Amino acid sequence: MNDERIIIHCDMDAFFAAVETLHHDLNPEIPLILGSDPQGGRGRGIVSTCNYAARKYGIHSAMPISEAWRRCPGAPHGTGLYMISTRGLYRRASRKVMEILAKYADKFEQASIDEAYLDVTDYVKNDWDKALALARQLQSEIKEKLQLGSSFGIGPTRIVAKMGSEENKPAGIHITRPEQVMEFFTQRACRAVPGIGPASATRLAECGIETMDEAYSMGELALGRAISERSAKWMIRVVEGRTSNEVSPLRSRKSIGKEHTFSKDTTDVELILKRLEMLIERVFERMKKMQICARLVEVKIRYKGFETHTVHRSIPVAMDEISVFRRLANRLFAESYEQQRAVRLVGFRVGQLDMQASKQTILFNEEE
Numbered sequence: 001m002n003d004e005r006i007i008i009h010c011d012m013d014a015f016f017a018a019v020e021t022l023h024h025d026l027n028p029e030i031p032l033i034l035g036s037d038p039q040g041g042r043g044r045g046i047v048s049t050c051n052y053a054a055r056k057y058g059i060h061s062a063m064p065i066s067e068a069w070r071r072c073p074g075a076p077h078g079t080g081l082y083m084i085s086t087r088g089l090y091r092r093a094s095r096k097v098m099e100i101l102a103k104y105a106d107k108f109e110q111a112s113i114d115e116a117y118l119d120v121t122d123y124v125k126n127d128w129d130k131a132l133a134l135a136r137q138l139q140s141e142i143k144e145k146l147q148l149g150s151s152f153g154i155g156p157t158r159i160v161a162k163m164g165s166e167e168n169k170p171a172g173i174h175i176t177r178p179e180q181v182m183e184f185f186t187q188r189a190c191r192a193v194p195g196i197g198p199a200s201a202t203r204l205a206e207c208g209i210e211t212m213d214e215a216y217s218m219g220e221l222a223l224g225r226a227i228s229e230r231s232a233k234w235m236i237r238v239v240e241g242r243t244s245n246e247v248s249p250l251r252s253r254k255s256i257g258k259e260h261t262f263s264k265d266t267t268d269v270e271l272i273l274k275r276l277e278m279l280i281e282r283v284f285e286r287m288k289k290m291q292i293c294a295r296l297v298e299v300k301i302r303y304k305g306f307e308t309h310t311v312h313r314s315i316p317v318a319m320d321e322i323s324v325f326r327r328l329a330n331r332l333f334a335e336s337y338e339q340q341r342a343v344r345l346v347g348f349r350v351g352q353l354d355m356q357a358s359k360q361t362i363l364f365n366e367e368e
């Protein structure tokens with residue numbers, strides 16, 4: 001194979017919270033929770049996002065704000081700092097981050113508001129040491145110009161680059177050269193790999209397969225009896241560093257989406273999330289029928305008065321596991337919903353579609 005690429009994945013560290021911390025000149029050691037009004041623990045809304053100090057209490061986005069309060073109360077009895085997101089702040093900061101990153105990439109793909117893939121193969125003239133130096137340079141340029149933390153993963157595939165950026169977070173850089181990919185997956189839990197959803201991970205665990213190297217050493221045939229043949233083939237390719245290394249601006253027209261308009265504009269977050277869940281289920285029914293998987297998830301919120309916001313996130317590999325998309329959609333909603341505003345319409349869409357399987361594998365797919 002002559003199409004070896006050098007992919008860099010950049011992921012900003014607790015982006016929303018970091019931007020707020022900077023904007024309001026806050027102490028990053030104090031747990032910061034962004035979301036709806038907690039009303040002393042009786043609030044009915046959700047957490048938009050939080051900083052690392054708050055994550056130590058197990059708080060995360062889309063969690064009920066009352067649950068966050070229970071784990072880390074705010075004043076006067078607790079140390080948590082509860083705030084409503086500042087509108088427009090994140091988009092402006094994101095644009096500045098992406099401008100810096102895009103300058104150095106041959107091909108550039110913004111995967112979400114705080115995440116991007118860069119193909120830098122030609123820029124660094126195929127030199128992995130130069131790619132590492134470039135990541136360091138990007139990290140310090142973002143820090144100096146914007147006072148924001150970021151983490152980088154460098155690898156020959158999207159998955160390896162993406163997992164690398166998670167490896168030493170925050171302010172981490174992790175490089176996996178082509179000859180190190182197998183080692184990277186040694187003793188790595190299957191469930192830590194994006195593209196292996198909780199359902200598949202559980203099925204693997206039931207067969208005594210916990211790690212990627214265990215899966216690999218079984219070989220494609222035996223592994224295909226535990227999970228589907230298609231998934232087995234794919235897992236082998238992951239460990240061999242042969243999954244997608246394509247970086248492309250997300251402009252695919254092909255997508256499947258559903259929307260729901262409320263009969264009355266509503267601020268009831270639980271109701272909106274319930275509707276969103278129904279939309280996700282209907283989209284996945286269609287995906288199953290068409291036997292396709294997707295690499296892009298998008299959530300649309302239209303407020304009273306027709307102002308419409310869409311947010312998306314792309315994942316490193318196309319997949320069809322509903323639980324993964326559900327979690328992403330809930331996070332996207334939580335991060336972008338402007339608390340207390342009345343919602344008129346909610347929508348869910350998947351894009352960057354891919355055919356799921358060859359005819360041959362369908363014959364074997366009796367379990368699904």
Ligand SMILES: [Mg+2]
Pocket residue numbers: 011012013014015114
């Ligand atoms: Mg991030």
